[in-house]
Amino acid sequence: MIIKPKGCHDIYGIEGKKWQYVNKVIDSLMEKYNYEFIRTPIFESSEVFHRGMGNTTDVVTKETYDFTDRGDRKMTLRPEGTAGIVRSYIENKMYGNMPNPVKLYYNGTMYRYERPQSGRDRELTQFGIELLGSDDPYSDSEVISVAVNLYKMLGLREIKVKINSLGDNESRNNYREALKDYFRPYLSELCPDCKERFEKNPLRILDCKVDKDNEILKNAPITLDYLNEESKERFDKVREYLEALEVDYEIDPKLVRGLDYYNHTVFEIEAHVEGFGSNNVLGAGGRYNGLVELLGGPSTPGVGFACGIGRLIMALDLENIKLPIKEDIEVFVMYVSDTEKNYAATLVQSLRMSGFRVETEYTGRSLKAQFKQADRLGAKYLIILNDEDLRRNELKIKNNKTKEEVTIGLDYLLYYLDEVLLEDEIEYKEEEYMERCTCGDECNCTEEKHCGCMGEHNCNCGEHCECTHEDNCGCLDGCDCDDDCCCGHNEHECHCGEDCKCHHEGE
RNA sequence: GCGAAUAUGGUGAAGUGGUUAACACGCCAGAUUGUGGCUCUGGUAUGCGUGGGUUCGAUCCCCACUAUUCGCCCCA
16 A cells, blocks of 8 residues: 655545644634635745744754755755745845835745654744744734734634743844853763854753753853844834734743744744643744845844644644634435436536535435435435426425425525525524534543443544534634624634623723 | 664554454445435455565564655755
8 A cells, every 4th residue: 555655644524624724824814814825836945944934043054855856956845935935036136126125925845854643744844934024023013912912813722822032133142142151161061962052053042952951051041141232122113013912922031943044033832731742832933134135135124924734723622622614515306216317417517516515326226325424414405306306397395404304496596595504504504513623632421331442532423413613613712702892803703602701802 | 874663455453483364434235116315235446565584384573675754864
């Protein structure tokens, strides 16, 4: 059997639907913030990343997929999004022919040759934004708030925003030297990795996991003490705007980030849900004022953020957030015998073209089996065709929930469906989450004689699993509302059935 | 790059050094004379990761490999 490459995943089924939903939320959020979609190549000249991200960073030195193409060009599968975007910004002269600042977002796969583990794959999908051409501290704060708002819109609650400032080049260099001076006498007491970092990238000693409880690290100088006046003021401004945007954050003086191109503001957003492994950073970013110039463009400030979609969905799962995913089909067209099949084909097509979500029978099953299939697919209405009805220009349509069956004229069908589907819409939305267990958790099914399970496993028992995750509605913070949210925020569809008590920002 | 655990049908999994490897789910069919979901009955499954070794005999014991999962490093 041929299997997928290590560290890659096939996303399909309910998982695929979650991805689609998350992407939809991203697109709608980006529309509101007026970020434009950009798609750049999945591979670039190796130089883009080697120069852009820094030759000493681990990502570049040992984690890229490098290859030589048939024309002997050195290529690299992109390990992150920013460098490619900046290359495109320069190549397409966006600094000249687009409104400044240029605000771009991307959403695509990245590749890093690493040992896979929980929350870390070789092929990962990142959504990210880049705001190029503004050095205003407000842009830093807004970028952070975009990230936070995305997580909130999806219903995540347990997140933590950490920020820090590396300062401008002068501050950063002063700090780097101060740090080296500080660590030099203690070198022998640090872990082997840290000794190497001392030479290559001393800042990274600070977030060493091995030495994290070491007094030497705890007493190390922090970046904020080495910021020059200008950088310090700038950082204060960023914090001021964050407060205006109502972003809860904490300052982590040891946050330095791995990529060389960062200066001034850096930030990370962590998930704090039980069950997350050590890879709990959902998204991160910062300012990179030197990068455009480094890659050969005009000196241009920039700030950005990237978010791993896989980890995001993992966090949603761990917080047991139910996404409003539409799974059920509206109409299932079945036929009693082959003689009605032609008409079934015509009818299915015409219903689909009229905008209904329609399924039919493909494998020649018995009528009984067609009913089962319709149930499996969660069909709301069943159309049962038989010759006798058709001769009278009629058909039978059955509400699959109430089991009421009526015979109606063919001409009346579209009108009838419009009517009943509209009526049922709200009611069905409440139902659809109860019917299928997608929790991936332990099976709480008590009927051991039917279920062969012995303990923990992904629920596959086919019974209606009693999962306990009916609470989270997937909407913005603190909202307990029904579909019609009083505040007018329409980004979400919630299904909790409670009265609206929402606390949206500014409402 | 380093470390640990795991590998049984479409799925979740029992189990044994020796004829036809449980059970449950799923799927298909019948009871139901052209209307299912419950129930009952029957049927279905290229199944012990790959390659060696020990043994009269290995899915089970040993070794290697591969893959998966988790952790370290690093990162989203």
